[in-house]
Amino acid sequence: MFEVISFYLFSFLTIAMFWIAVTSSQALHALSALAAGMIFISGFFFILDADFLGAIQIVVYSGAVLVLYSFGMMFFDTTRDIVEREVNTLIPSVLSVLSAVMVVLIFMAPIVGDNIISHYPVIEGAGNAQQVGMVLFTKYLIPFEVAAIMLLVAMIAGIVLAGKKMDKSLTLMRDEEIEIMHERDRKAGL
Amino acid sequence: MEMLLYIALFSPLVGSLFAALFTAQKKTLIAGVVPSALLFTSFVASTLLLIQVLQGNTINVELMTWMATGNLYIPFGFVIDQISVTMMMVVTLVSTIVHIYSIGYMDHDKSFNRFFSWLSAFVFSMMVLVMSDNFAGLFIGWEGVGLCSWALIGFWYHKESATWAANEAFIMNRIADLGMLIGIFLVYWNTGTLQYAEAFAIMPTLDNSTLTMIGIFLFIGAMGKSAQFPLHTWLADAMEGPTPVSALIHAATMVTAGVYLIVRSNELYDLIPNVGLFIASLGAFVAMFAASMALVNRDMKRIIAYSTLSQLGYMFAAAGLGAYWVALFHLVAHAFFKALLFLGAGNVMHAMSDELDPFKMGGLRKVMKGTFIMMTLASVALAGLFPLAGFFSKDLILEAAFAEHHFIIYSVLLFTAGLTAFYSFRLVALIFHGEERYKIFGIHPHEAYKFMLVAMSPLAILAVIAGSLKMTYFEMVTNLLPATEYHIHSHTTYWIMTIGTQLFVGLAIAFAYKKYIGKVKEDKEFEKRFCYKVLFNQYYIPHFYDEYIVKPYRELSYIFWKQIDLKIVDATVDFIGTSLYKTGEVTRGVQNGNLSTMLKWMVAGLAVLLVLAAMFTLVATNADFLLSVYHDLGA
């Protein structure tokens, strides 16, 4: 009973939060709603016995990602509203609803559900984090390492793109200006 | 023996190649003399071979393989038997004379060397044609003479009419050659070989319809080369070529190739008398048809060409009736006197500065005695007066027709004999007798070179005496050909017929002389008559061909090109290309660079994919139900 109540509660909350995130014209409101939605999502993970995933969800999304967003937003003039020129909201809604219905339809069909076989069954008597660790460091070791490298690359890219010459924009400068700048750097012995 | 054969065959080729070496240079006498000498060699070799054959030897040699694939085996094989040696004699003799004559005739032509090259090449092709022992070899010669004929008719290629006539001759012959080719295919697939001897040995075992097909298709080939109706128009136009060419190719040798083919295939045509009868009827028809056109024509060479056509009709009539040796005999005799007639006409043309209208001549007897005598002899022989060659050969054809009880053919041929006599002597009278009409045109005629006349003299002698060789010839040829002697039932009938024919011919000659020997006046009234117009315009057949075959062909070609090829076939391809291109142009609007739009398209694509997947899932889950519904519908 607790499960049912919490499912519907969290469902309502997430849907509502995400809806606000999508529709709100205020970036700050949207950001807050998104953060709330993320946390509510982690609620599902806890219900589904994926404790570790839930924790990660809160840490990475609500912690890292959203903080990144909020820092990012400081670069922009968020007060300046971007005019949502969208006149016809019918097409997006119809398309979205249609795809949703279709996905549900497909999942309902027995042909799909019947074919799923458990390859890595949950091990009895071990905690969720332990289980995840066992699979992650055996079967998914290489993807895990690759993901790590990817994160590193992304981090460096993020720093380079956003951080280099914070005062200047290379892309906005003309070639001669860049050349002059480089020249100055060389003279300074850099 | 084999050496002789090869000498006879290849010396014309050597002569041709020798003359060809000089084609790029100015006229050199040697380019004419050497081929002539080589042809004489060939003639001597042929004579020696004739002696061999008269002793009863026949020769069969195989030079080398030509084509061999699958079951097909075609060698370059040559046979010397009674038929081929007869043809060889005719070809080498007439061509030697024509060559020597041409040295004088072509004296002033700047393409003297080229002329001899082609003329000798022609003789070589003709020798291949008559000496081959298989249909494929025959076809080589067949096409070879066609090529040389094309080159020689169009010898003066700067003249539009000459090149046109050359192409006409070649293309018309090609039409017939297709028939011939199909005939050859039929022979091969039914007998498995193209050798005469083997093929004819198998033919009696084949069924009649196949043989009829073979006979008809081979005869179509013969019709083209021998200019039988309806493929006859090229022969008269071929007179655009130099006169020696007309004498050699379009009178004595090439045009008789068709007759040779029928004679050679006598074993086949004996098996299918119906086709034979058709050939004979067509021959008789052509004999009269051509003679009628010769009656009114005003071009000396064309008159002789029609006469050739008419005589070819005689030969086909004889061959069709099964009198193959008679046909061959007439072929030989005709070669002599017709070549003589043409060469004489050549002399006249030279004398008259290439004037061809006999109405502008007259009275040439005084200046050209030799030519006059020879042409008269030839005309007498052509008319078939006793005791010249034409009498014997033509009379035999009439007898054959009579003895075979084909009285319609007989009477047509008899009537044609009268026509022949009339137009021949109309020509002689107009050219050599009467008043000297040429003086108005300021022409000063002169006799040809002496050696030209000397060269012609063997032909004149043969035209006179060929008839007396009849029995020797008969004995020789009938070793190979059916030896039918045509005996009219009673001697009385025979004598009545012979004398009657002679009288009829004599009357025709007399009429021609009476009408044309005196002062010739233009008979305007007569020329307006319908029958004159029809005859003068060659029954409007060239006009018909031009209007209803050549023109539509040309127009159809343009339609095919401009309308169908460019506007339908190519346009369809281009349409496919441009429609793809247009689709790209139109859908390019989708790529407006706006990320939002693209995302919308992406979602739309996702939706479509999902719908498809859902449909697939539905169908897959309900497959049994749907199948049962389908089967119910089907039942």
Add this chain to the structure above:
Amino acid sequence: MLDHILSILIFFPLLAAMLGFVVNKDSIRAYGITVTTVEFILSLWLWYAYDSSVSGMQFMENIELIPAFGIAYILGIDGISLFIIVLSTFITMIGIASLTDTKRVKNMIITLLVLEMTMVGVFASLDAILFYVFWELSLVPMLYIIGAWGGPLRIYASVKFFLYTFAGSLVMLVGMLFMAYFYYQATGEWSFSLLEWYRLILPESFQYWLFAAFFVGFAIKVPMFPFHTWLPYAHGQAPTIGSVILAAVLLKMGTYAFVRFSLPLFPDAAVFFMMPIAIIAVIMIIYTAMVAYAQEDIKQVVAYSSVSHMGVIILGTFALNVEGISGSVFLMIAHGVVSGALFLLVGVIYDRRHTKLMSEFGGLASVMPRYATIFGIMMMASVGLPLTINFVGEFLSLLGFYQQSHMITLLAGVAIIVGAIYMLSSYKKAFFGEVTKEENKNLPDVNKRELVALIPLVIITIWLGVYPKPILEPINNSVESIVQLMHDKAVTPEAKSAIPNLIKDDKLSSNMEAH
């Protein structure tokens, strides 16, 4: 060296082409002639070493490339491909020798060498994927030749040429993949080897579809009516050398592929589609001959005449008996020589007058007698006069098909009439008559360089017309084995009866079938 002679033949020109980049511009022509002559001598050596009494493949090379999918580098030749290879090397040599002053001559020669590699590769490969690679690769140099040295419409012509043939060969590729898949289904292993495929007997319905897929690719290349429209544009715009190679060798790829793929792989389908294809061939022969007659440009006459002759080749191929197929293979060689020569000849006059319109000429026979003579010989060969090379092929092709259908052969035989009509009338327009145009009065006759290219062609034309045995015999042996293979593989009784069995008593069977 003989063990790898085919690889050497294929890759020597490629290597030479790469080295050609460093050769000095002034000596590139000599370099090109040397390379192609060496290549030609190598191919002659191949001919010399070829054992004509053996009907199977010779000089085989087999290196696995992708074993998992059975793709291998398999080379080998038989009597059919041998002569087309010799023809390719010969024509390339002649082409480069006769090359007139062109801009960017270095690029031209390098392109030609690459083209030579692809041509030899197509005819020597016995693996479907390898074949496909060379087949497509051959389009690129040709595209470049037309696009870079062509006439005013060259971009349109080259793109059309490329896209058209490329679209067709993609369908062919699908057919090849399916074929390999069927092989996999049947044997449990992947293979693209042609000789392995030969052993596979396919069910009838598969044969029809696969035959159709291959047919699209080959028919466009040949080109068969109604897929022929790229050819007049390509010829019309291509420089002389491009036309020569296109007509002499590239078109032969299509007909060669019919003999190599369609017939032995799908004998039942070949019999099933024989009549429709024969009808297309007849349309090709007569229709394009008439279109040729209507042309005003002498090069287009020759271009359309090519299509017309290809019709005869197709007809001979689908005669499905030894006479017909041997004839068609021989005619491929013959047409290569004759049409190559005719395009060279057109190039000669184009170099002098920079026009190809026949109305601009007239009376050339008196101005350029040697040129007129050579043109005349080649024209007569094209018309199919006996004792020229074309006649042997045409005669055998038509003779072969006569066994299958009398009526169609009769119609196809019209080729000899219509062929004479367009050729003679063009010759008359260009060479006969008075010299009317002032600029034609002092045209120089063919020069030494042109003679060097033309005389060998003339000699071959007559030599092989008089004595075709050295070529016909090896072809015959290989064709016999193909026909026997087809007979053995045929599934349906109709096909069994339409394809002759050569093991039986020959004469009897052919007599029976004729009735």
Add this chain to the structure above:
Amino acid sequence: MEITLTHYLVLSTILFSIGLVGIMRRKNLLMLFFATEILLNAVNVGLAAISHYYNDLTGQLFAFFIIAIAASEIAVGLGLLIVWYKRTGSIDLDTLTSMKG
């Protein structure tokens, strides 16, 4: 009343649709990123649910990787966004038309 896998899948689908709406409606690039996050989270819910109901950890692990990818995407994406903003002074989607065909 039992909560089944279907419930979770329907929820996941609804969230995904909301994400789609966001993607299509928003012109603000930053908002677009938010919508992307919603999409990824929707999928994660589905994966976790499947993992739970089929007793298989693969689903959860996929969710991990998705989170990792999302994190890197944001890092790079935000960096690019900042560069873009510096160049044009706008994060309006309609200004991004250099890919016009």
